[in-house]
Amino acid sequence: MAIIEIRIELKKGVADPEGSNTKKTLESLGFEGVGAVKCVKVFEVELDMGVDEAVKAGEEMCRVLLANPVIQSYTVTAR
Amino acid sequence: MAIIEIRIELKKGVADPEGSNTKKTLESLGFEGVGAVKCVKVFEVELDMGVDEAVKAGEEMCRVLLANPVIQSYTVTAR
Numbered sequence: 791m792a793i794i795e796i797r798i799e800l801k802k803g804v805a806d807p808e809g810s811n812t813k814k815t816l817e818s819l820g821f822e823g824v825g826a827v828k829c830v831k832v833f834e835v836e837l838d839m840g841v842d843e844a845v846k847a848g849e850e851m852c853r854v855l856l857a858n859p860v861i862q863s864y865t866v867t868a869r
Numbered sequence: 870m871a872i873i874e875i876r877i878e879l880k881k882g883v884a885d886p887e888g889s890n891t892k893k894t895l896e897s898l899g900f901e902g903v904g905a906v907k908c909v910k911v912f913e914v915e916l917d918m919g920v921d922e923a924v925k926a927g928e929e930m931c932r933v934l935l936a937n938p939v940i941q942s943y944t945v946t947a948r
Contacts, residue, residue, distance in 0.1 A: 791904070797911075812912065812935070819933055821926060825870070825915030832876075832911050833891065836904030847900060854898055856891070 792844035793869040796833040796856060804861045834869070841868045871923035872948040875912040875931060883940045913948070920947045 800806050806829055813827040833856060837844040848866035857864045879885050885908055892906040912935060916923040927945035936943045 809912070815934060816914075816930060821930060823917035823926075825917060826913075827915075828913040830911040830913060832909040833888070834905075834907040834909060835895075836906075838902035838904060847902075851895060851900060855894060 792837050792839060792841045794835050794837060794844050794848040795867050795869050796835060796848050796852060796864060797867070798831045798833075798852070798857050798862050798864045799828065801861055801863050844868065871916050871918060871920045873914050873916060873923050873927040873945055874948050875914060875927050875935060875943060875945050877910045877912075877931065877936050877941050877943045878907065880940055880942050923947065 806827075808829045809827040812829070813824055816824050816827070835844075835848060835851070837847055839847065845866050845868055849864075852864040852866065853859075885906075887908045888906040891908070892903055895903050895906070914923075914927060914930070916926055918926065924945050924947055928943075931943040931945065932938075
């Protein structure tokens, strides 16, 4: 049994409206010194296989379903 | 300048429909051995302050804005 973490983030240069709105709202609530805010989507997936095989399966999951390669990049790591 | 990672996940026992639908879809696409799939929301925030202060600010951001304490728990770590 392996648990993998699939981390999907927007590629550089792609607008992140959720991040920029979160930054604005934090500032309007009085938080100071807030720079860039970036939103990342994470899936934790349990897989009934070895770690190396699980990481490969996770990358295949990103290619097939979870990530949009036009605007998103992904990393898969074992936990 | 510190970069913190704010990780917001559903508390145990709270339904995760996005996770369970992702699991179903992965299975329908032919992925085998898929156990629980959990969705986690991550914010990466740059803060113009020291690391300890930044982590404290991140926890305050969760209390004030980012997390719903009824169904979500959060962890804040420095990157």
